[in-house]
Amino acid sequence: MVFLFIVFLLPMRALPRLIRCQLIRATPLVFAVEIRDFIDEDTILIGDGGDIVAQVSKVVPVLKENCWMDPGPLGTLGVGMPFALAAQHTFPDRRVLIIYGDGAFGLNGFEYDTAIRFNLPIVGIVGNDSAWGQMLRPQVGIYGAERKVAVDLADTRYDKVVEALGGHGEYCEKPEEIRPALERSFASGKPALINVKIRKDEGAPKGSTYV
Ligand SMILES: Cc1ncc(C[n+]2csc(CCOP(=O)(O)OP(=O)(O)O)c2C)c(N)n1
Numbered sequence: 001m002v003f004l005f006i007v008f009l010l011p012m013r014a015l016p017r018l019i020r021c022q023l024i025r026a027t028p029l030v031f032a033v034e035i036r037d038f039i040d041e042d043t044i045l046i047g048d049g050g051d052i053v054a055q056v057s058k059v060v061p062v063l064k065e066n067c068w069m070d071p072g073p074l075g076t077l078g079v080g081m082p083f084a085l086a087a088q089h090t091f092p093d094r095r096v097l098i099i100y101g102d103g104a105f106g107l108n109g110f111e112y113d114t115a116i117r118f119n120l121p122i123v124g125i126v127g128n129d130s131a132w133g134q135m136l137r138p139q140v141g142i143y144g145a146e147r148k149v150a151v152d153l154a155d156t157r158y159d160k161v162v163e164a165l166g167g168h169g170e171y172c173e174k175p176e177e178i179r180p181a182l183e184r185s186f187a188s189g190k191p192a193l194i195n196v197k198i199r200k201d202e203g204a205p206k207g208s209t210y211v
């Protein structure tokens with residue numbers, strides 16, 4: 001009987017939770033669509049991340065010239081907040097939204113301190129897969145999951161980091177939480193960070209259009 005419970009019933013009890021985690025968590029595509037549906041012609045978008053930014057750039061249109069900035073051909077991560085500071089300072093009446101990977105946020109996220117001190121209400125949204133995703137996927141593809149090196153990141157609450165600095169923080173685990181979090185963040189009038197948990201997609205190819 002105990003054997004039966006361990007082998008059959010226990011996995012069945014765990015199954016709904018497993019399915020919930022896989023299905024309810026936002027995918028990179030859903031993340032991109034929520035941003036696409038939120039922005040308007042006056043939003044300046046700044047990409048700072050790996051695959052998540054590649055994905056968003058395939059879904060979100062550039063509605064006006066000079067509305068999209070990213071690390072460019074050299075791909076130097078960490079440019080998000082410096083670009084945003086310049087954009088918001090130059091155009092105080094426009095919405096500035098940084099699309100971050102969690103790895104890229106970790107490189108330069110502390111610059112939120114500058115946005116807070118200068119009252120620049122920049123909003124960032126992190127597609128948080130707890131990984132250097134664009135490095136993780138090729139490593140796993142080429143060498144196998146058991147031989148990946150230094151590409152997993154922690155489930156860090158970057159939103160709380162920004163709150164601690166004096167900004168507004170939001171944490172989303174479900175796709176339907178993203179839109180209201182975007183609205184509250186811009187309405188707060190403060191520098192804000194929305195930390196969105198997304199799928200890790202360890203087995204997918206680099207820069208792929210996820211499904
Ligand atoms: C300063 C810098 N260091 C390292 C890299 C190499 N690099 C390119 S993408 C990437 C992973 C980015 O991870 P994240 O921002 O979380 O985006 P994800 O790919 O997970 O969506 C790294 C380390 C880089 N482009 N710039």
Ligand SMILES: [Mg+2]
Pocket residue numbers: 101102103127128129130131132133
């Ligand atoms: Mg990542």
